[in-house]
Amino acid sequence: MTQPLSNQPLSTEPAPAKAVVVAIDGPAASGKGTLSQRIAEAFGFAHLDTGVLYRAVGVSVLRAGGDPADNAAAARAAYELHPEHPILQEVALRTDAAAQAASKVAAVPEVRAALLDFQRRFAAHPPGGAPGAVLDGRDIGTVVCPDAQAKLFITASVEVRAERRLKELQRRGIPAISSDVLEDMKARDARDSQRAVAPLRPAVDAFVLDTSALDADQVFSMAVAHIGSKTGLKPKA
Numbered sequence: 001m002t003q004p005l006s007n008q009p010l011s012t013e014p015a016p017a018k019a020v021v022v023a024i025d026g027p028a029a030s031g032k033g034t035l036s037q038r039i040a041e042a043f044g045f046a047h048l049d050t051g052v053l054y055r056a057v058g059v060s061v062l063r064a065g066g067d068p069a070d071n072a073a074a075a076r077a078a079y080e081l082h083p084e085h086p087i088l089q090e091v092a093l094r095t096d097a098a099a100q101a102a103s104k105v106a107a108v109p110e111v112r113a114a115l116l117d118f119q120r121r122f123a124a125h126p127p128g129g130a131p132g133a134v135l136d137g138r139d140i141g142t143v144v145c146p147d148a149q150a151k152l153f154i155t156a157s158v159e160v161r162a163e164r165r166l167k168e169l170q171r172r173g174i175p176a177i178s179s180d181v182l183e184d185m186k187a188r189d190a191r192d193s194q195r196a197v198a199p200l201r202p203a204v205d206a207f208v209l210d211t212s213a214l215d216a217d218q219v220f221s222m223a224v225a226h227i228g229s230k231t232g233l234k235p236k237a
């Protein structure tokens, strides 16, 4: 029986050289995940999409017939989440309903506390002995890894982000209506940035990148340059 995320045994391996941590935060559909995966591949780092953890908690509460805004139900689901839980791989997590539920449980302090140690351990001891980790989310540079060597805050206009998410959902074969996606995104942006615990905002030392008029390649190039300036590292050829 594996331990829940909240009390995984700390690694007993000898401390490796301090892993490089890249924090990539930003609102929905700004391009965090796309960028994080490319950065992880380019630098040989491990990647953690922390949003999946909150989506899994939100969907677990819904499946148990609970309300994601119910602190006790949300905390219980968070404490029960295991890193190997199959829910983490489900396409159901990619729906807007899952995102809305995630955003509600994410405002519950106990949920954030239950997921914090796993995120920090991932950053400190990247799986597979990788020399670094890229974590993307809302509060990586502000709360989870405030000492990250490089912090990026990826944003774009809500209209551009809603259009990107609509296309993404359509590509995944998930039914979506443009106006609903936009309204859902505005609601989630507001909830994420106005909540009392770990609100969505750029860290004071984050490189803020508005991707509204940039394609993924341009964003990647600018991110590589920033990471290089902070760490001296260059992507693998």
Ligand SMILES: Nc1ncnc2c1ncn2[C@@H]1O[C@H](COP(=O)(O)OP(=O)(O)O)[C@@H](O)[C@H]1O
Binding pocket: 026, 027, 028, 029, 030, 031, 032, 033, 034, 035, 164, 165, 167, 168, 211, 214, 215, 216, 217, 219
């Ligand atoms: N710079 C960009 N220009 C256009 N589309 C993008 C860009 N970055 C990402 N996308 C697309 O937008 C959608 C959301 O990107 P994603 O990386 O999942 O955002 P996030 O992780 O911030 O929610 C995906 O379909 C992705 O392919």
Ligand SMILES: Nc1ccn([C@@H]2O[C@H](COP(=O)(O)OP(=O)(O)O)[C@@H](O)[C@H]2O)c(=O)n1
Binding pocket: 026, 027, 028, 029, 030, 033, 050, 051, 052, 054, 055, 099, 102, 103, 104, 106, 107, 136, 137, 138, 139, 140, 188, 192
């Ligand atoms: N580190 C994180 C990551 C996600 N979240 C919450 O989880 C929700 C879903 O995150 P996500 O990154 O999967 O969402 P997208 O940006 O992919 O749309 C967000 O709207 C936040 O409310 C969070 O609070 N903290």
